[in-house]
Each structure stands twice: as structure tokens, then as C-alpha cells.
Amino acid sequence: MTGEAHTDSSLRQLSYAEAIREAMDIALAADERVILMGEDIGVYGGAFQVTGDLVHKYGEDRVMDTPISELGGAGVAVGAAMTGLRPVFEFQFSDFAALAMEQIVNQAAKVRFMLGGAASVPVVMRFPAGSGTGAAAQHSQSLEAWFGHVPGLKVVQPSTPEDAKGLLLAAIEDPDPVMIFEHKILYKMKGTVPDGHYTTPIGTAAVRRSGADLTIVATSLMVHKALEAAATLADEAVDAEVIDLRTVRPMDRDTVLASVRKTGRLLCVYEGVKTLGVGAEVSAMVAESDAFDFLDAPIVRLGGAESPIPYNPELEKAVVPQVPDILNAARQLAGGTV
Amino acid sequence: MPTEVILPKVDMDMATGSIASWHVAEGEEVAKGQPLFDIETDKAAMEVESPASGRLHHVSVEVGSEVPIGTTLAWIYADGEDVGPPPEHATSAVTDDHVVSSDAGAPRAVLVDQSAKASELQGNSSSAKQRATPAARKLATQSHVDLADVTGSGPRARVQRADVERLLDVPAPDAIAVPALPWSTQQGDLSVLSSGSGEAAPWVLIHGFAADASGWSAVEKQLRMSAAVHRIELPNHGRSPRRKVADFRDLVSQMRQAFDGLGDQPVRLVGHSLGAAVSLALADTRPRRIESLTLISPAGLGPEINGVVLAGIARASRPESLGPWLKQLTGDPDVVTPNYVQAAARQRPDGQGRAAQASMMDALFPDGVQAFDLHAALSRLECPTRIIWGRRDAIVPWKHALRAPGQVALHLFDDVGHLPHVEIPEQVCALMML
Numbered sequence: 001m002t003g004e005a006h007t008d009s010s011l012r013q014l015s016y017a018e019a020i021r022e023a024m025d026i027a028l029a030a031d032e033r034v035i036l037m038g039e040d041i042g043v044y045g046g047a048f049q050v051t052g053d054l055v056h057k058y059g060e061d062r063v064m065d066t067p068i069s070e071l072g073g074a075g076v077a078v079g080a081a082m083t084g085l086r087p088v089f090e091f092q093f094s095d096f097a098a099l100a101m102e103q104i105v106n107q108a109a110k111v112r113f114m115l116g117g118a119a120s121v122p123v124v125m126r127f128p129a130g131s132g133t134g135a136a137a138q139h140s141q142s143l144e145a146w147f148g149h150v151p152g153l154k155v156v157q158p159s160t161p162e163d164a165k166g167l168l169l170a171a172i173e174d175p176d177p178v179m180i181f182e183h184k185i186l187y188k189m190k191g192t193v194p195d196g197h198y199t200t201p202i203g204t205a206a207v208r209r210s211g212a213d214l215t216i217v218a219t220s221l222m223v224h225k226a227l228e229a230a231a232t233l234a235d236e237a238v239d240a241e242v243i244d245l246r247t248v249r250p251m252d253r254d255t256v257l258a259s260v261r262k263t264g265r266l267l268c269v270y271e272g273v274k275t276l277g278v279g280a281e282v283s284a285m286v287a288e289s290d291a292f293d294f295l296d297a298p299i300v301r302l303g304g305a306e307s308p309i310p311y312n313p314e315l316e317k318a319v320v321p322q323v324p325d326i327l328n329a330a331r332q333l334a335g336g337t338v
Numbered sequence: 339m340p341t342e343v344i345l346p347k348v349d350m351d352m353a354t355g356s357i358a359s360w361h362v363a364e365g366e367e368v369a370k371g372q373p374l375f376d377i378e379t380d381k382a383a384m385e386v387e388s389p390a391s392g393r394l395h396h397v398s399v400e401v402g403s404e405v406p407i408g409t410t411l412a413w414i415y416a417d418g419e420d421v422g423p424p425p426e427h428a429t430s431a432v433t434d435d436h437v438v439s440s441d442a443g444a445p446r447a448v449l450v451d452q453s454a455k456a457s458e459l460q461g462n463s464s465s466a467k468q469r470a471t472p473a474a475r476k477l478a479t480q481s482h483v484d485l486a487d488v489t490g491s492g493p494r495a496r497v498q499r500a501d502v503e504r505l506l507d508v509p510a511p512d513a514i515a516v517p518a519l520p521w522s523t524q525q526g527d528l529s530v531l532s533s534g535s536g537e538a539a540p541w542v543l544i545h546g547f548a549a550d551a552s553g554w555s556a557v558e559k560q561l562r563m564s565a566a567v568h569r570i571e572l573p574n575h576g577r578s579p580r581r582k583v584a585d586f587r588d589l590v591s592q593m594r595q596a597f598d599g600l601g602d603q604p605v606r607l608v609g610h611s612l613g614a615a616v617s618l619a620l621a622d623t624r625p626r627r628i629e630s631l632t633l634i635s636p637a638g639l640g641p642e643i644n645g646v647v648l649a650g651i652a653r654a655s656r657p658e659s660l661g662p663w664l665k666q667l668t669g670d671p672d673v674v675t676p677n678y679v680q681a682a683a684r685q686r687p688d689g690q691g692r693a694a695q696a697s698m699m700d701a702l703f704p705d706g707v708q709a710f711d712l713h714a715a716l717s718r719l720e721c722p723t724r725i726i727w728g729r730r731d732a733i734v735p736w737k738h739a740l741r742a743p744g745q746v747a748l749h750l751f752d753d754v755g756h757l758p759h760v761e762i763p764e765q766v767c768a769l770m771m772l
Contacts, residue, residue, distance in 0.1 A: 264473050264499065296473035296499045297492075336491060336498050 166200025274303025534562025645706020728754025
């Protein structure tokens with residue numbers, strides 16, 4: 001993949017998973033402190049085949065299979081980061097982060113603070129997240145808000161192959177722990193990915209579609225659903241602006257507020273459970289800011305239902321926002337009937 | 339026929355209520371206006387007076403039980419009326435937003451107490467109680483519109499920004515530019531109105547856009563006691579001829595001709611808004627002729643200007659269309675009385691004059707932006723200079739004053755708008771004479 005010649009790099013298409021692999025490849029080649037850790041990421045290539053054949057290129061010392069103990073693996077990664085390495089630790093499913101919370105929340109996030117800056121934890125945790133794969137309640141959650149609640153962590157949710165690569169490279173170079181939530185449905189999505197090394201700055205949102213009538217702030221897979229809805233809305237003369245939040249913590253306040261000041265209407269779309277979720281923070285941020293005065297309708301949130309993700313495929317769809325839900329909410333907001 | 343006692347609506351949001359206590363027991367006598375029972379809603383408790391004199395019978399609602407408004411609670415029988423079985427319920431359920439009132443012919447229903455009146459009044463007149471989006475409130479505040487005058491088109495009659503805009507007839511941003519109407523230029527010099535006399539250096543006053551020399555009248559009355567006062571009128575304004583104004587530089591050059599025509603002696607130059615920008619430019623090029631400079635709500639010190647209001651005034655021909663815009667000029671909109679609006683509308687130029695003003699506005703403030711910046715000129719001034727501004731100026735942001743260099747005196751007034759020389763003429767005169 002990386003060895004192929006590309007006559008026109010601006011048109012080069014990679015999948016989201018390939019883009020992540022390319023980022024890891026670039027980091028491994030450029031910096032010997034970088035190591036990959038995780039369950040089955042070596043010869044097997046990762047639960048979602050993201051690490052692929054990197055073990056053959058960099059060896060088992062740098063692409064390391066860890067035992068089936070998320071707490072143990074994460075602990076080793078955090079400790080390795082404190083010694084100066086730059087570990088990228090892959091969870092098989094983001095749901096399993098629950099097992100490693102002690103290392104992430106009480107150690108990685110706290111060490112720099114508690115040691116007065118004398119040490120830092122430049123660890124990257126990669127979390128395959130989200131529903132839509134029929135993997136049911138324990139393998140389908142969107143838990144980014146848990147981590148967004150912890151000072152000391154950075155939390156990103158790339159929605160495109162380009163950002164998946166750029167944010168991962170930025171995360172590896174970041175001196176502090178960065179949690180990356182990769183949507184499992186996006187792994188096979190193709191998109192244009194620039195050649196070579198580049199970073200997508202953590203803490204910056206991207207305006208994916210400019211519009212004047214309402215602002216849709218979305219994350220991860222929901223960005224694509226929002227864009228699909230926006231295309232339909234355009235036919236109805238509703239001009240939606242779609243913001244890809246990209247980073248949950250620290251949140252890009254300026255981009256969101258500027259958009260709300262322009263449109264006066266805010267719709268938040270996120271897959272995590274609606275209550276106390278990412279969209280709750282976006283809503284509160286707007287409500288507390290000067291952009292409040294520009295709101296011409298109540299803020300609307302679409303988020304995951306108050307339910308574990310069901311196994312039944314129809315129910316699985318029903319508990320997270322879908323394009324018709326976004327259309328419905330956007331029409332009401334733009335029509336002044338909310 | 340006995341009088342029905344029903345649960346009244348005593349609060350705009352009230353749907354149900356309960357009786358906290360009866361002041362009068364079943365069978366007892368009560369006089370009209372005497373406290374009959376206490377009512378509790380989810381917000382408050384209040385006393386309700388008896389709607390009639392007589393004896394209380396058929397009390398059908400127990401203390402503490404919650405019932406919908408309009409429910410029959412009891413009946414009052416006048417002296418001599420036979421107490422039989424309770425009459426049929428005489429009133430229909432209260433569904434609208436009005437307090438139940440009596441209906442001719444039917445048994446007298448109820449019961450309007452003071453608090454009910456108060457809450458109804460409040461509902462009609464208070465912006466605070468009107469449902470409105472933040473954007474609508476902001477626009478209403480900026481435009482001095484009472485939200486109670488706006489019909490809300492949103493859910494539960496919520497006022498949305500578009501509802502306020504409809505009332506203001508705010509043109510869309512791309513419609514701010516006034517359509518080019520045909521007008522012809524006129525010959526002749528710019529108008530200068532001179533009055534007063536005295537030993538002190540003469541005053542030269544230059545008014546703002548869409549005003550004329552008469553805007554100075556309150557100030558001029560005081561100034562003319564001790565010195566000559568010359569009021570120059572901008573092209574296309576007042577008695578001055580209609581002329582093409584290509585840009586700000588062209589305007590200054592036309593005004594300089596009139597200024598030079600006043601003679602060689604040093605003057606005390608005063609300008610308001612656009613006139614202040616012109617004054618500043620004159621002072622920059624004629625420094626030896628300026629003894630002192632007073633800039634009132636000056637244009638030219640920053641990019642922002644309220645183009646919507648300027649365009650509104652420039653287009654307005656009748657009191658109805660002029661009034662709402664004029665109210666934005668002052669800190670206290672009540673200063674702009676209907677009489678003032680009538681007078682102002684009479685002084686507005688005719689169709690050709692308005693078209694000439696509109697084209698001048700477009701040249702000076704394209705897309706509602708001040709196309710000239712006099713900040714550098716302000717720094718070059720050598721004469722004593724003061725800026726007088728109201729912090730409630732809705733036309734040119736007073737914060738532009740903060741760009742002034744240290745030698746310029748700033749006089750900022752809290753409750754004053756864009757017209758300090760009209761709103762607080764005594765204070766402005768006193769400062770000008772410092």
C-alpha cells in the first residue's frame with residue numbers, strides 16, 4: 001500500500017482502516033519510541049484488521065500482542081509511556097475500556113497533574129466503537145462521553161479516512177493521553193487521504209457543509225448521516241450547516257458558536273446515549289455563551305435511546321439516530337415548529 | 339335563579355386548581371365581595387370573593403381536591419330563593435385565556451378578583467411573560483419593539499425572530515441597498531444658516547446623514563448668545579442642492595468649499611455622526627482654522643454602522659415608516675414622540691431628494707459598512723478635541739471612541755443614544771464650551 005506509486009496523490013483513495021494503518025506505519029518508521037500494543041494485533045492483524053501486516057514489517061517487539069487482560073495491557077501501555085515510549089494501545093471493542101478504566105482515568109489522566117509536570121503519559125488508546133454491526137449490547141456502545149468527562153484526557157472521533165490518519169499522527173505526537181474512538185462502520189469507508197506525514201489538529205472541528213438555516217453538530221458516523229440529510233434538505237430549500245466536531249475534548253467552541261450565531265438554530269446528532277452525552281455538552285456550551293442571544297429556536301438533540309444496543313437489527317437501528325430522524329428534526333427546526 | 343360559583347382562572351398558565359379552604363360553610367350567609375374561598379394553584383394561593391349575596395349551598399368540591407378551571411364549586415341562593423336540587427351546570431368549561439365572566443341571562447358565573455385582573459393585564463402588556471426566542475428578544479430590544487406587540491408564529495405562540503422582523507419590515511441584508519431611483523442634480527452653493535453674534539470664535543455645525551440644520555436647534559439656541567453660529571447643510575440635505583457625491587473624499591471637498599466661504603478666522607467646529615467625520619477631515623486639512631473640535635457620535639472611526647436603520651430612514655417618506663427607525667436613534671425611545679415623528683416626516687425631502695440621499699448613502703456606506711477610516715486623522719490633530727457619545731448608540735458603536743489617542747477627551751453618557759445634542763443639549767453645550 002505505502003509502496004505503491006501514486007501519480008496523483010490528491011485523488012488517492014484509502015479506507016478508514018488503511019488510513020489508520022498508514023498513520024501507524026509512518027509513526028513506527030519515523031520514531032523508534034512508537035510501539036503498538038493490543039490483543040491480536042500481531043499475526044492476526046487486529047480484530048478489525050487495522051494493524052494488518054505491520055508486525056511483519058516492524059517485528060514483535062514493536063507490534064506487540066498482549067494477553068486477554070485490558071487492565072493489564074492498558075497498565076503496561078501507561079507505564080511504557082511514562083518511561084518515554086509512545087505506545088498506541090488498541091482495544092478490540094471500546095466497550096472493553098470498562099475493564100481498563102483504572103489505568104486510563106486514575107493513572108494516565110492524573111500522572112502529569114499529580115507529579116507536578118515532572119512526568120507525562122504520551123499514550124494513545126484506540127477504541128473501535130459504535131453500533132450497526134449486530135454485535136449487541138456489550139460490543140456496540142459509544143462511550144466517548146465517559147472519557148470526555150475526565151480532565152487530563154483528550155478525546156477524538158475521526159469521521160473520515162483523512163482525519164483518521166491525521167488525528168492519529170497528532171495523537172501520537174501529543175504529550176498527553178489521547179483516546180481515539182473509531183467507528184466500526186467507518187473502517188471500510190473510502191476517502192481521499194494525503195500522502196506522507198500530516199496531522200489534523202486536536203481540538204478543531206471541521207465545517208463539512210456550509211449553510212445558513214441551521215447548524216447540525218455531529219460526531220463520527222453521524223456526520224455522514226447529517227450530510228446525507230443535508231443533501232435532502234437542500235432540495236427542500238433548507239440550507240443546513242454540518243459541523244464535524246472531530247474532537248470531543250477539548251471542544252472547538254469557536255467553530256460551533258460562530259455557526260450558531262450565523263444560523264440561530266442548533267441540532268446535535270450523536271450516537272452515544274442522549275442523556276449526559278456529547279450533545280448535552282455542545283448544547284450547554286451554546287446556551288452559556290453569547291451565541292445564546294442568536295438562538296431562534298430551542299436546541300434539539302438526537303442521541304442514543306435510553307437502552308442497551310439490541311441485537312435485533314431493526315431495534316439496533318431504532319435506538320440510534322438515523323437519516324429520517326435528522327430530516328424530521330431539521331425540518332421542524334428550520335420551519336419554526338419546535 | 340341561584341348564582342353559580344366556579345373555579346376561576348386566576349393565572350394565565352392555570353389549568354386546574356384546588357380549594358384550600360372555604361370561608362363560608364354550607365348554608366351560611368355571604369355578602370357579595372366577601373371572601374368566599376381560598377384557591378391554590380401550582381404557583382400561588384389566593385382569596386376569591388363571593389360573586390353574589392345570599393346563602394351558600396350545594397358545595398360539591400372538597401377542600402384539597404384538584405379540579406379543572408370552570409368547575410362548579412357551589413351555588414349562592416339569594417334571599418327568598420328556594421333551595422332545591424343543584425341546578426344543571428350552567429357554564430361551559432373555560433377553555434380560552436380569559437377569566438370567566440358573567441353571561442347575560444345565564445346564572446351569574448363569577449368572580450373576578452384583583453389578582454386575576456393583575457395577571458391578565460400582565461399577560462397583555464409584559465414582554466417578560468411573552469414567549470420569545472433569544473434571537474427575537476435581542477432584535478426586539480435593539481429595535482425598541484415591545485414583544486407584547488408581536489404576534490408569535492412559533493409553537494405556543496412563541497415569538498421568533500422573523501415575527502419581529504415582519505413588524506419592523508427589516509429588509510434582507512442584500513436588500514439594504516436602496517434601489518436607484520432617478521433624480522437630477524441641482525445648481526447652487528451648499529446652504530449655510532447663520533445666526534447669533536459675539537466676540538468669541540464662531541461656531542460651525544455640521545449635521546449627520548438624513549438630518550439637516552434644524553437638528554441643531556436646541557444647541558444653536560444656547561450657542562448664538564455669545565458667538566456667531568454657522569450651520570452648513572450637507573449636499574442632498576436640508577436646503578442644500580442635490581448633488582452627486584462620489585465618495586467620502588468628494589463629500590469633504592464639497593463641504594470644504596462651503597467652509598472656506600465662511601472666511602479666514604478660526605472657528606469652533608462641531609460635527610455629528612457623518613458630519614463629525616466631515617469635520618474631522620476638515621480639521622485635518624485646515625488645522626489653522628480650527629480653534630477646537632467637537633465630534634458627537636462620529637462616523638469614520640470604525641467599520642460598523644447600522645445600515646439597516648440608515649436605509650430605513652433614507653427610504654421613509656411617511657410618519658408610519660419613519661417612526662420605528664427614529665426610535666432607534668435615541669437612548670430612550672420615548673424621547674421620539676409622535677409629534678416629533680410627524681415633524682421629522684414633514685422635513686424629509688421629496689422623492690428626488692430621498693433618492694439622492696440613498697445614492698449618497700450607498701457611496702459612503704456600501705453594504706452597511708463605513709468605507710472611510712479617519713483614525714489616522716484623529717491622531718494628527720493639534721487643536722483641543724473632544725468626543726461626545728452615548729453608550730446606547732444603536733447606529734454607530736460608541737466603542738469606536740476607544741480608538742481615540744490620549745489627547746482627545748472622551749465624554750461617554752450612559753443612557754444616551756445616537757443624538758446627544760438632541761437628548762442632552764445642555765450638557766453637550768457645556769462640554770463644547772470647555
